[in-house]
Amino acid sequence: MLRPDLTLEQEWASHGLVCGVDEAGRGPWAGPVSAAAVILDPDHLPEGLNDSKALSEAAREAAEAGIKARALCWSVAFATVEEIDRLNILRATELAMRRAVQGLAQRAALALIDGNHALDVGCRSVAVIKGDARxxxxxxxSILAKTARDRLMHELEAEHPGYGFARHKGYGVPLHRQALDRLGPCSQHRRSFAPIRLMIEDRLSA
Known part of the structure; x- marks a missing residue:
C-alpha cells in the first residue's frame, strides 16, 4: 500500500519552506471548520502518516503526538460557525487555512493544499488532488485538523448536551437529525446549511 511521502515537497523545495495544509469539518451541520498547516523535518519524519480518514481514532492520536514532536513547526486554526454562515463554507475554510499558515513559527514560502483549488493562504499555494494520500x-x-476538531466537538457536547456532538462530530447522521427534531438547533448549528435553515423555517411556520 502506497503511503504519502515528500516527493511533492522536494519538487517545490527550491522556493523555500513548503507546508502542507488540510481541513476538517466542511460537511457537518454543526461546529466550526478546522485547518492545519505543517512543515515537516525531512530528517525526522513522524511515523504513521496517512490520510486521516484512513486511520482509526487511536492511530490518529498517536500520529498527532509524533507530528507535534518532530515537525519543524505546525499550526491549527478554526473558522467559527458565525464565519461559515456569513462567508459560506468555502471562504470560511480558506480563512481557517490562512490562519493556520500564518500561525506557523517559521514562514512558509509555498503551501501544498489538499483539493482542487489553490486558495489564498498568505503565500503561494498549489492545489494537490487527493493530497492527503500523496x-x-x-x-x-489532515491528522492535526481532524484531531483538533474532534476534541473541540467533545467540548461542545458538554456545552450543548443532547445532540451527540461527541459521537457524530456534527455530521447529519440519523442520531443528529433526531436530536434536532427534539431540541431544535443550538448556537453551534450552521444556519446557512439547507437542512438547518429548513428546520428553522418549519419551526417558525408551525
Whole structure:
C-alpha cells in the first residue's frame, strides 16, 4: 500500500519552506471548520502518516503526538460557525487555512493544499488532488485538523448536551437529525446549511 511521502515537497523545495495544509469539518451541520498547516523535518519524519480518514481514532492520536514532536513547526486554526454562515463554507475554510499558515513559527514560502483549488493562504499555494494520500505534510495537516476538531466537538457536547456532538462530530447522521427534531438547533448549528435553515423555517411556520 502506497503511503504519502515528500516527493511533492522536494519538487517545490527550491522556493523555500513548503507546508502542507488540510481541513476538517466542511460537511457537518454543526461546529466550526478546522485547518492545519505543517512543515515537516525531512530528517525526522513522524511515523504513521496517512490520510486521516484512513486511520482509526487511536492511530490518529498517536500520529498527532509524533507530528507535534518532530515537525519543524505546525499550526491549527478554526473558522467559527458565525464565519461559515456569513462567508459560506468555502471562504470560511480558506480563512481557517490562512490562519493556520500564518500561525506557523517559521514562514512558509509555498503551501501544498489538499483539493482542487489553490486558495489564498498568505503565500503561494498549489492545489494537490487527493493530497492527503500523496503528500506527507498534507497528511500530517489532515491528522492535526481532524484531531483538533474532534476534541473541540467533545467540548461542545458538554456545552450543548443532547445532540451527540461527541459521537457524530456534527455530521447529519440519523442520531443528529433526531436530536434536532427534539431540541431544535443550538448556537453551534450552521444556519446557512439547507437542512438547518429548513428546520428553522418549519419551526417558525408551525
Amino acid at each position: 503528500s506527507a505534510s498534507i497528511a500530517a495537516a
